[in-house]
Amino acid sequence: MWLKPWVAGLGLALAAAIVVLNFAAASLGADLPWLMVLDLVANLAVLGVMIVVIVQAALQAEARETRARTAIEESHGRLAAVMDSAMDAIIAVDQDQRIVLFNQAAEATFRCGREQALGSRLDRFLPARFRAAHGAHIERFAATGVTSRRMGDAPTLWALRADGVEFPIEASISQASEGGKPLYTVILRDVTRRKEYEDMLVRQQAELREISARVLEAREDEKTLLARELHDELGQQLTALKIDLAWLRERLPAGDAALVAKAVHMTGLVDQTMTAVRRISADLRPLMLDDLGLQDAVAWLVSEFSKHSGVDCRLDAPHESALENVDRVVAITVYRVLQESLTNISRHAGAKHAWVILGASGNWLQLEIEDDGQGISDADLARPRSLGLKGIRERVLYLGGSVEVGRAPRGGTRVLVRVPRLPSQGTPA
Ligand SMILES: Nc1ncnc2c1ncn2[C@@H]1O[C@H](COP(=O)(O)OP(=O)(O)OP(=O)(O)O)[C@@H](O)[C@H]1O
Ligand SMILES: [Mg+2]
Numbered sequence: 516m517w518l519k520p521w522v523a524g525l526g527l528a529l530a531a532a533i534v535v536l537n538f539a540a541a542s543l544g545a546d547l548p549w550l551m552v553l554d555l556v557a558n559l560a561v562l563g564v565m566i567v568v569i570v571q572a573a574l575q576a577e578a579r580e581t582r583a584r585t586a587i588e589e590s591h592g593r594l595a596a597v598m599d600s601a602m603d604a605i606i607a608v609d610q611d612q613r614i615v616l617f618n619q620a621a622e623a624t625f626r627c628g629r630e631q632a633l634g635s636r637l638d639r640f641l642p643a644r645f646r647a648a649h650g651a652h653i654e655r656f657a658a659t660g661v662t663s664r665r666m667g668d669a670p671t672l673w674a675l676r677a678d679g680v681e682f683p684i685e686a687s688i689s690q691a692s693e694g695g696k697p698l699y700t701v702i703l704r705d706v707t708r709r710k711e712y713e714d715m716l717v718r719q720q721a722e723l724r725e726i727s728a729r730v731l732e733a734r735e736d737e738k739t740l741l742a743r744e745l746h747d748e749l750g751q752q753l754t755a756l757k758i759d760l761a762w763l764r765e766r767l768p769a770g771d772a773a774l775v776a777k778a779v780h781m782t783g784l785v786d787q788t789m790t791a792v793r794r795i796s797a798d799l800r801p802l803m804l805d806d807l808g809l810q811d812a813v814a815w816l817v818s819e820f821s822k823h824s825g826v827d828c829r830l831d832a833p834h835e836s837a838l839e840n841v842d843r844v845v846a847i848t849v850y851r852v853l854q855e856s857l858t859n860i861s862r863h864a865g866a867k868h869a870w871v872i873l874g875a876s877g878n879w880l881q882l883e884i885e886d887d888g889q890g891i892s893d894a895d896l897a898r899p900r901s902l903g904l905k906g907i908r909e910r911v912l913y914l915g916g917s918v919e920v921g922r923a924p925r926g927g928t929r930v931l932v933r934v935p936r937l938p939s940q941g942t943p944a
């Protein structure tokens with residue numbers, strides 16, 4: 516606290532006056548007794564004032580100290596209240612990893628009273644197998660100089676309650692220094708429930724994927740059955756009908772042009788029906804996939820698509836030998852993905868050109884279908900009632916592959932699928 520200038524000036528003037536008076540009294544006091552008396556009174560007055568000032572200053576200093584102490588205590592109280600009202604467990608440790616702060620949530624989370632926790636080492640709350648690594652983590656964290664970060668590289672961190680039960684946590688750590696010594700604060704949350712839900716979700720997703728794979732399998736089986744019936748039964752009967760028609764035509768009475776025309780028309784109809792049966796059965800089940808292999812089946816699909824859709828579609832496929840040893844399920848998946856993508860192009864794209872690139876490298880097959888149509892939007896992808904692309908995704912993910920659907924570099928739509936040649940998973944179809 517600084518003295519005001521006029522107070523300091525007055526004090527100096529008074530001190531000077533007292534000094535002068537003391538000198539005067541010392542030299543003239545013998546002749547002038549009243550001067551001695553005046554000097555004594557003045558000295559006593561100054562002494563009194565000084566005592567009053569010192570006492571007052573001491574009282575003020577003490578009051579200030581009390582106020583500061585109260586403020587610190589209040590601040591500590593507030594901090595403790597905030598710590599204890601926090602939902603998350605907060606634990607602070609010193610440089611030796613000894614616990615110096617343990618809030619109420621930490622007591623509940625670790626089922627351990629504050630008195631037992633304070634002063635003990637933090638790693639008592641870690642499962643034994645993580646203790647060695649934990650110390651090294653803290654040291655590395657200290658060395659980074661980063662003030663705070665999420666703890667742990669593993670997807671799940673584990674902690675240990677005082678009763679010996681392990682539980683999953685999510686934690687962050689921060690560092691500060693107190694009186695020149697490092698102080699680490701760990702804020703953590705028990706995520707047992709969330710982990711249970713996550714595990715349940717993962718399990719259910721796997722189950723749903725399995726169910727969807729079984730449904731696809733059943734559909735493929737039904738299609739196969741239908742395709743075989745169509746191809747073998749109906750196809751053979753139509754062939755027989757055609758032979759019979761030819762036989763009849765040869766025996767028609769000569770000169771009856773109307774009868775001959777009718778027979779020719781009927782033969783034409785039988786031909787068209789046979790073509791339709793072949794097409795429908797091929798759509799239902801790529802029999803040629805079994806008979807000719809993936810490359811020819813893909814080539815057939817592309818050429819049929821070009822013929823019927825009016826879209827000029829180019830195929831770039833590797834040599835047949837590159838597509839050997841492709842699992843049957845993978846071949847069916849590639850075929851179905853191509854079938855759905857080409858159908859989508861003719862139904863939605865308004866494209867003039869399309870490109871199909873089938874590639875094989877190592878254990879992976881890659882199928883890329885691109886068009887120069889209007890392109891696909893996020894809203895298109897999210898249509899709840901559209902199942903084609905979702906079906907592709909399901910089939911491919913089940914085999915351990917990946918799917919990308921989005922804008923093509925040329926502006927249209929691009930479907931890019933990668934599947935392992937020999938999937939390690941189960942078989943969907
Ligand atoms: N090549 C494409 N070009 C433009 N839009 C496309 C293309 N492919 C798909 N889409 C859009 O994405 C949507 C979803 O396609 P998806 O194949 O999932 O369903 P769908 O063809 O509408 O119905 P389905 O369930 O019969 O296949 C389509 O409705 C369409 O709007
Ligand atoms: Mg579709």
